[in-house]
Amino acid sequence: MPTALSYPSLQCVLEFLDANKRQYIVARTPAIQQINNLLPINLSNLEFTPYRLALDSLYITVSDTKLTWKKNNARLAWEIRFPEGVGKDKMWTKITKFYLSERPKFHVNRLHIFSTESRIVLPSDVSLRVNEMRVDGCFSFKNYLSIVDPSSFPLKRLCTLIDGESTFDNPVFNSAETLTCSFSPRTTIIPLTKFDKVLSKNVRIDYSFFWHEKVVELIRHWREVGKEIGTNYVFFKDNKGNITDALSKLNDIFPEFNNKLEGVDERFIIDSPRFLIPMNSTAEIMMYGNVATERGLDHYELTVKITSIDTDMQSPAIKKPRLAAA
Known part of the structure; x- marks a missing residue:
């Protein structure tokens, strides 16, 4: 005959039991009902x-x-x-x-x-x-x-609508480890400089109407004030055309920073431009379009991230001249 579970063992089993199975068992066991409300x-x-x-x-x-x-x-x-x-x-x-x-x-x-x-x-x-x-x-x-x-708090992940500039004054929003937020047509005018208050390095942004100007605004701001290495901002859409159109326009604005990003392990959008933009003496901004798969469906992203300078993959604008042979 099996040995009965001790009280601490029963507590452990009950606490981590599937919630629906636990409800079924507790409803039929008066003895367990006495300790049920003590356990999360x-x-x-x-x-x-x-x-x-x-x-x-x-x-x-x-x-x-x-x-x-x-x-x-x-x-x-x-x-x-x-x-x-x-x-x-x-x-x-x-x-x-x-x-x-x-x-x-x-x-x-x-x-x-x-x-x-x-x-x-x-x-x-x-x-x-x-x-x-x-x-x-x-x-x-x-x-x-x-x-x-x-x-x-702080939450490991927060996904929410930005309903106004006051969102950026909320400590729960600013402290989340990973942040996903969407802008409505009404809040699209909020400048991305507001994200300076956000502690998270991993931010995903969805605009109802995606404009390449928002990415330009972000890059120019980072080049002016700096940003921590490891920061990763992703603008995502289901429509591939939104991302490729934005990348094409960004290529007209930053043609001198075009870079194939060889050695970067990403599922790039084929034939779309990629960029490596200098930020300061130790970091640079990597920007590209990529395909991500979630629940079996592809969606398209424009990724902007801060990386430490890699001398083997520098932007042409900051490459050092080779020394002449002796």
Whole structure:
């Protein structure tokens, strides 16, 4: 007969058990219910979309008249109808409170929130410790900071809309280790010099309408004030033409810095110009177009990064003359 788990062992197993399996086991084991609320629940992904909550592979959807539970890729779902007099908004409040407020503390690797029409309403007493936070749609991450435990900061990754210049005064935004941000047509006018406040060396930027002038602005600013070696800014689009057109125009502006970047291990956009631009005596700006693959789909990037000077791959503008033979 197998030996029963000790109390510390049971705690360890329960804490790192799949969240949905844990819920199933706890509901059927009164003895475990006594310690369940003392242990955090670990989730790989927690997602909120309008009237839908996803805990890893379990999707809970509130429609006009019923509540649906469905496992990811499952053919069958479990449904119940609302009690009489209970509307959609009230049921959403009940569900989010049941799963998030009346449970142990959540440790979430990736929190994803998506909404385009109105801000998603969540219980005020929710507190999530998260590693990564992504907010898509028409709202900024600032609308949802109240549900994130302060111990989560600095975030390992933050993806958000820039809704105004005040975004660059937010310490959560400025301290994220990796930053992905999008500009709407309204905020495109914000100068990229605002990123001087950002501590992250890894920044990804998406413009609704991508202009090569924004890259020129960034490069000229870095050449004037300097930037730390290892800084990597990526402008990304699904449309290859946006990137190749920008590179072609950049080639007209910086023709003297054209460089094949031989020895650089990247999946370059074929036949697109590449550049190596001097910044100061120890660093230079490398710029090129490349193809990246995510979830099996290709998208296109214009990468601008700061590297230490490589004497074997210097820009023609800063190459030292060869010594004449004796």
